Amino acid sequence: MEAKEKLSIVCFSGDFDRAVAALTIATGAAATNREVTLFFTFWGLNIVKKRGGHRWTGRGILARFFNFLMGGRNNLPLSRLNFGGLSPKLMTGMMKAKNVATLEELFEAAKELGISFVACEMAMHILELKKEDLIDEVTEMIGVSTFLDRSRDAKIIFI
Amino acid sequence: MEAKEKLSIVCFSGDFDRAVAALTIATGAAATNREVTLFFTFWGLNIVKKRGGHRWTGRGILARFFNFLMGGRNNLPLSRLNFGGLSPKLMTGMMKAKNVATLEELFEAAKELGISFVACEMAMHILELKKEDLIDEVTEMIGVSTFLDRSRDAKIIFI
Amino acid sequence: MEAKEKLSIVCFSGDFDRAVAALTIATGAAATNREVTLFFTFWGLNIVKKRGGHRWTGRGILARFFNFLMGGRNNLPLSRLNFGGLSPKLMTGMMKAKNVATLEELFEAAKELGISFVACEMAMHILELKKEDLIDEVTEMIGVSTFLDRSRDAKIIFI
Numbered sequence: 001m002e003a004k005e006k007l008s009i010v011c012f013s014g015d016f017d018r019a020v021a022a023l024t025i026a027t028g029a030a031a032t033n034r035e036v037t038l039f040f041t042f043w044g045l046n047i048v049k050k051r052g053g054h055r056w057t058g059r060g061i062l063a064r065f066f067n068f069l070m071g072g073r074n075n076l077p078l079s080r081l082n083f084g085g086l087s088p089k090l091m092t093g094m095m096k097a098k099n100v101a102t103l104e105e106l107f108e109a110a111k112e113l114g115i116s117f118v119a120c121e122m123a124m125h126i127l128e129l130k131k132e133d134l135i136d137e138v139t140e141m142i143g144v145s146t147f148l149d150r151s152r153d154a155k156i157i158f159i
Numbered sequence: 160m161e162a163k164e165k166l167s168i169v170c171f172s173g174d175f176d177r178a179v180a181a182l183t184i185a186t187g188a189a190a191t192n193r194e195v196t197l198f199f200t201f202w203g204l205n206i207v208k209k210r211g212g213h214r215w216t217g218r219g220i221l222a223r224f225f226n227f228l229m230g231g232r233n234n235l236p237l238s239r240l241n242f243g244g245l246s247p248k249l250m251t252g253m254m255k256a257k258n259v260a261t262l263e264e265l266f267e268a269a270k271e272l273g274i275s276f277v278a279c280e281m282a283m284h285i286l287e288l289k290k291e292d293l294i295d296e297v298t299e300m301i302g303v304s305t306f307l308d309r310s311r312d313a314k315i316i317f318i
Numbered sequence: 319m320e321a322k323e324k325l326s327i328v329c330f331s332g333d334f335d336r337a338v339a340a341l342t343i344a345t346g347a348a349a350t351n352r353e354v355t356l357f358f359t360f361w362g363l364n365i366v367k368k369r370g371g372h373r374w375t376g377r378g379i380l381a382r383f384f385n386f387l388m389g390g391r392n393n394l395p396l397s398r399l400n401f402g403g404l405s406p407k408l409m410t411g412m413m414k415a416k417n418v419a420t421l422e423e424l425f426e427a428a429k430e431l432g433i434s435f436v437a438c439e440m441a442m443h444i445l446e447l448k449k450e451d452l453i454d455e456v457t458e459m460i461g462v463s464t465f466l467d468r469s470r471d472a473k474i475i476f477i
Contacts, residue, residue: 005311010475012339014398017201021171021317024281028303042335043398077398080173080202080236091285098285122342126409126416144346151473152323155310157169157317158339158475164470176360180330180476183440187462239332239361239395250444257444314469316328316476 005034006154008147013159014043015079016088016103022047022159023106030113037154038110039147040138041120044159045127048117048134049073073135076103111137118142165194165313167306172318173202175235175247175262181318182265189272196313197269198306199297200279203318204286207276207293208232232294235262270296277301324353324472326465331477332361333397334406334421338413340365340477341424348431355472356428357465358456359438362477363445364390366435366452391453394421429455436460 007029011022022038030036040048050073078087095102101109110117117138124130124141131141142150166188170181181197189195199207209232237246254261260268269276276297283289283300290300301309325347329340340356348354358366367390396405413420419427428435435456442448442459449459460468 007307010339010343012336012477018171021169021201025169025303025307029307032304032307034307042339094285100281100285122418126412126418144343145350148325148343148347148350148352155315156473156475157315158477159171159317166466177330180328180360184328184462184466188466191463191466193466253444259440259444314474316474318330318476 007034008037008151008154008156010158011038011040011044012042014046016076017079018159019047020103026115027106027109030115037116039118041123048138050135163194167196167310167313167315169317170197170199170203171201173205174238176238177318178206179262185274186268189274196275198277200282207297209294322353326355326469326472326474328476329356329358329362330360332364334394335397336477337365338421344433345424345427348433355434357436359441366456368453
């Protein structure tokens with residue numbers, strides 16, 4: 001029996017369009033029997049921050065300020081032509097109209113497909129985020145070396 | 160006989176500088192006997208949209224609007240310091256002065272080197288683009304899973 | 319004896335946060351016994367330009383102009399929320415407060431860990447930069463094909 005193909009994606013960007021790309025590739029890979037790991041770091045942590053009143057996360061004043069500016073899952077910007085957040089909404093509309101999975105639905109699918117969500121320990125530390133600030137899908141905080149060890153037989157994509 | 164080395168590039172970005180990087184790596188790889196596939200998705204589709212009067216491509220009003228804003232091959236922006244499109248022109252000038260292949264020439268070379276151009280089915284669908292909206296070099300529209308299948312023995316770079 | 323695992327990183331971006339990401343992954347990989355190559359190209363050359371009075375590098379007027387605008391190691395911008403350069407300084411402060419290695423310290427570590435620094439020949443040529451314009455850690459200028467040859471058994475990440 002051949003070993004399962006593996007794919008690891010470093011989700012560095014917090015842009016809406018890049019998040020959609022990461023999740024689309026991830027779910028496409030997992031749906032075709034690949035083992036997928038998503039490693040969220042820096043801006044990418046925005047994608048997995050809990051919704052709701054948690055925008056001012058982080059403990060120190062600087063970290064809180066940064067986290068506030070970075071925003072959260074509900075207001076990921078588009079990497080270009082963001083128009084103050086209007087474009088991601090328009091795009092979600094277009095995706096729905098075309099019956100293409102939205103970011104929300106991609107997360108649901110990722111979970112069902114058993115994709116592994118991990119967060120970068122160091123970025124969490126710098127931004128003073130705790131595991132409870134992230135959505136439950138994120139099961140672990142790991143360092144870069146651990147991520148590389150787990151990705152030994154995997155392709156790694158940086159988004 | 161050893162199998163040919165393979166390289167797959169996901170061209171997600173529509174920035175002029177990143178397009179040049181993608182094509183430079185692709186042609187450099189193909190010229191040294193590697194099998195190269197370029198997978199154009201999202202903003203990256205701008206790089207392979209037909210020139211000329213096709214800027215308002217897409218059928219629905221939203222898709223047309225987005226495609227208009229995204230622009231086309233003649234007005235790819237620089238990822239930084241774009242200055243309303245002046246910088247890509249300056250850069251092309253610098254490249255010509257240095258006898259370095261311009262984006263146009265890189266495409267010619269890519270074609271001659273047998274690089275495979277494919278477009279992302281889902282992104283085409285969302286943006287309501289049809290195969291005839293893209294340059295002839297793009298021979299196929301495929302899904303993410305097909306792309307991953309074909310890249311099984313390839314390195315994958317996301318640009 | 320198994321061959322040493324290899325990692326090659328194309329440092330295309332000159333953004334402060336992406337430079338930190340590249341160096342963090344690189345040092346994390348090298349510290350766990352991997353062979354790491356950093357290939358600096360285009361905006362990424364900013365990360366390895368010498369500090370100090372060298373901002374107006376390049377010989378021709380256009381190249382000098384571009385190099386001036388691109389800036390150097392002391393003023394790498396953040397990819398988002400740069401606020402005229404304030405944010406990278408704040409972030410360096412946060413990194414220091416958390417005892418996380420700053421970009422400067424990451425470079426020191428990279429050097430000690432024997433990470434290989436190479437610069438893209440073509441980008442140097444376009445931007446009219448000479449080897450002496452770069453920090454001493456950069457030992458070679460190589461082409462894309464040479465980089466790919468050296469990365470034959472490596473994972474390649476594009477940042």
